[in-house]
Amino acid sequence: MTCLILGGSGQLGRCLQDRMTALQLEYVAPGRDQLDLQDAEALHSLFDTVKPQAVINAAAYTAVDKAEQEPQLAAEINHILPARLAQLCKAHAIPLIHISTDYVFDGTSCRPYAPSDPRNPVSVYGQTKAEGEKAVLQSGVKGGIIRTSWLYSEYGHNFVKTMLRLGAERPQLRIVADQVGTPTYAGDLADAILKMLYSADHSLSDVDIYHFSNQGVASWYDFAWHICRLKGLSVEVQPIRTEDYPTPAQRPCYSVLNSTGFIDKFALSNRHWLEALEHCMTKLV
Numbered sequence: 001m002t003c004l005i006l007g008g009s010g011q012l013g014r015c016l017q018d019r020m021t022a023l024q025l026e027y028v029a030p031g032r033d034q035l036d037l038q039d040a041e042a043l044h045s046l047f048d049t050v051k052p053q054a055v056i057n058a059a060a061y062t063a064v065d066k067a068e069q070e071p072q073l074a075a076e077i078n079h080i081l082p083a084r085l086a087q088l089c090k091a092h093a094i095p096l097i098h099i100s101t102d103y104v105f106d107g108t109s110c111r112p113y114a115p116s117d118p119r120n121p122v123s124v125y126g127q128t129k130a131e132g133e134k135a136v137l138q139s140g141v142k143g144g145i146i147r148t149s150w151l152y153s154e155y156g157h158n159f160v161k162t163m164l165r166l167g168a169e170r171p172q173l174r175i176v177a178d179q180v181g182t183p184t185y186a187g188d189l190a191d192a193i194l195k196m197l198y199s200a201d202h203s204l205s206d207v208d209i210y211h212f213s214n215q216g217v218a219s220w221y222d223f224a225w226h227i228c229r230l231k232g233l234s235v236e237v238q239p240i241r242t243e244d245y246p247t248p249a250q251r252p253c254y255s256v257l258n259s260t261g262f263i264d265k266f267a268l269s270n271r272h273w274l275e276a277l278e279h280c281m282t283k284l285v
């Protein structure tokens, strides 16, 4: 089966391609130069040419702060694109795996978020991702929406790479300690998505919402502290409050996801975020 991957140059897209190449699974992953994600006609033609049997949407406008100044573009990629994709997949009777985010929640929960918990995004990024989810759900397509959190990998721009760079340049890092979530290695999410899609035991039916994060809980401060420790950096990592580091976009102060349902349904393996971080950092030397 040929799988169409959108967002192939992103963190998750590249991890998916690594694994699919290793497993000799067929895929097509057009880049920006081959497909304009805002062009409905181009997307239509791509379906006719590629004739995919499944689609993974790993494309997203992920610049959380910049989205506050570019709400229209964020909406095009995070809402309109998945809406179009869902209609096309429905028309072709193929499954769509759409990736979403913990930032659809407001952070006021006092327990890990379940997939059925109400959305209440506090940023433009979160709002546009929430609208994308709703459009996929309303389309009647089969497949799944998988929410994840705090993604990092050996590819692209992410918190791990930023901490490694700043930790080598500066004597001290001041990192927010009152926002809590779960760092998730994009390679582990890619494994979970492929297990779900190619699982022989489950034919994908009506679209469902799932959560997938690595295990455990951390603040950005904890995450930074362990990144610097694992790299052997002597930088001092100092905890600060959200109000001491103002950003254009508000972020949920708590966005831990309950991944149990997804893990159990597809018999997925899932490791602690610290173990996953150690693994990823061996790829960053």
Ligand SMILES: NC(=O)c1ccc[n+]([C@@H]2O[C@H](COP(=O)([O-])OP(=O)(O)OC[C@H]3O[C@@H](n4cnc5c(N)ncnc54)[C@H](OP(=O)(O)O)[C@@H]3O)[C@@H](O)[C@H]2O)c1
Binding pocket: 006, 007, 008, 009, 010, 011, 012, 013, 032, 036, 037, 038, 057, 058, 059, 060, 061, 062, 077, 099, 100, 101, 102, 129, 147, 148, 149, 150, 151, 152, 156, 157, 186
């Ligand atoms: N990153 C996180 O911390 C995080 C947390 C929770 C959920 N998620 C979700 O996880 C999924 C994967 O995230 P990621 O970190 O892998 O994203 P990423 O590294 O930012 O990659 C996003 C992909 O979308 C493409 N894209 C974005 N805007 C585009 C445009 N206007 N035209 C063409 N292509 C465009 C990018 O292409 P270029 O490379 O050409 O820009 C890239 O391939 C997304 O749905 C995201 O919302 C991410």
